[in-house]
Amino acid sequence: MASLRPIRRNGKVIEVIASCVDITERKKAEQELERTKKLLESIIDDSADGICIIDTGGNVLRVNHSFEMLYGWSENELVGRQLPIVPLEMEDEFKSITQEIQGDMLAKTFETVRQNKAGELVHVSITLSPIKNGYGEIIALTGITRDISERIKSEEFFRKADKLNVVGQLAAGLAHEIRNPLTSLKGFLQLMKESDKRRVEHCEIMLSEVDRMNSIINELLIFSKPQPKVLKRNDIGALLYSVINLLEAQATMNGVQVYIEIHGDLPPICCSEVDIKQVFVNVLKNAIEATPNGGKIHIVAFEQLNELIIRIKDEGIGIPTDSIHRLGEPFYTTKEQGTGLGLMMCYKIIHDHKGNLSIRSAVNQGTTVDIKLPVTD
Structure with a gap:
């Protein structure tokens, strides 16, 4: 990366100072970051399991296609909202689990029942994991959901x-x-x-x-x-x-x-x-x-x-x-x-x-x- 700075005297440019900074490593890092981002997006989008990312307040940030197919809501309908898949009688249990994960910062897998858009109950296995920033602080939670209805049957x-x-x-x-x-x-x-x-x-x-x-x-x-x-x-x-x-x-x-x-x-x-x-x-x-x-x-x-x-x-x-x-x-x-x-x-x-x-x-x-x-x- 190069920058030019003119030097003026009596309103006239008498010289130009040029400086160059080698940003090869930074470009490589940016490209690697972009590749990693695309890879992660590909894994999320192509996963057969439903994936949902929520913030610490429980609002939806993103869901993948499998999640949409499993529960019936589109990503546009869910982003920015509280998850509507938790039955009323199980809301306290879900809050307790999320608080536990945010407290000990460890992933948790459990089997439970969730509700789809049609109001039908679905037997699922869910893994909730914390997402941390560079300081080790939890900024979001990711949930991976697998339909186990056939196994239960x-x-x-x-x-x-x-x-x-x-x-x-x-x-x-x-x-x-x-x-x-x-x-x-x-x-x-x-x-x-x-x-x-x-x-x-x-x-x-x-x-x-x-x-x-x-x-x-x-x-x-x-x-x-x-x-x-x-x-x-x-x-x-x-x-x-x-x-x-x-x-x-x-x-x-x-x-x-x-x-x-x-x-x-x-x-x-x-x-x-x-x-x-x-x-x-x-x-x-x-x-x-x-x-x-x-x-x-x-x-x-x-x-x-x-x-x-x-x-x-x-x-x-x-x-x-x-x-x-x-x-x-x-x-x-x-x-x-x-x-x-x-x-x-x-x-x-x-x-x-x-x-x-x-x-x-x-x-x-x-x-x-x-x-x-x-x-x-």
């Missing part, structure tokens, strides 16, 4: 679908759990039909099974208002012997021999007797069904590292290695007829008792199920 759809799924699982689970005692009853009745003797212990077991079905139905009736289960100190050996007697008829009909071994005087465990017996019934019944050509099932109970371990091992057909990790998923089963819900319930019951259930298996070599339960203090 999808979540609501899946919530309803989950409820329907729960109903389906409940129905299938009811059929599965009641089928177990019915199978036992059928087995004992067949034995009694083939024998002239009427064993009192068989009748007692059948009555016990009827009581178990009644217990399951009662639990379903109070499903909408679940109550804490009554936990009592129980002898694990007594529970196992009870379950073995329960499934004796089914094992006999399948040519399966069940052996049980209790190591030492095991301490009691604090548990729900009905639930733990349900786990043992399901696991032992699966072992019997997995041994269709007859064989042996070994049950061992022992204490290790302050845990009771109940190991049930069969000599059945086994489970493919690539299927083991899926055991316990609802409706996944390796049996021709089954829902997978029984084992899923077993996992849940043992988890609720702060225990662990693990399965090891190999095709044609059998399956081993380890149930670990904490020892009662």
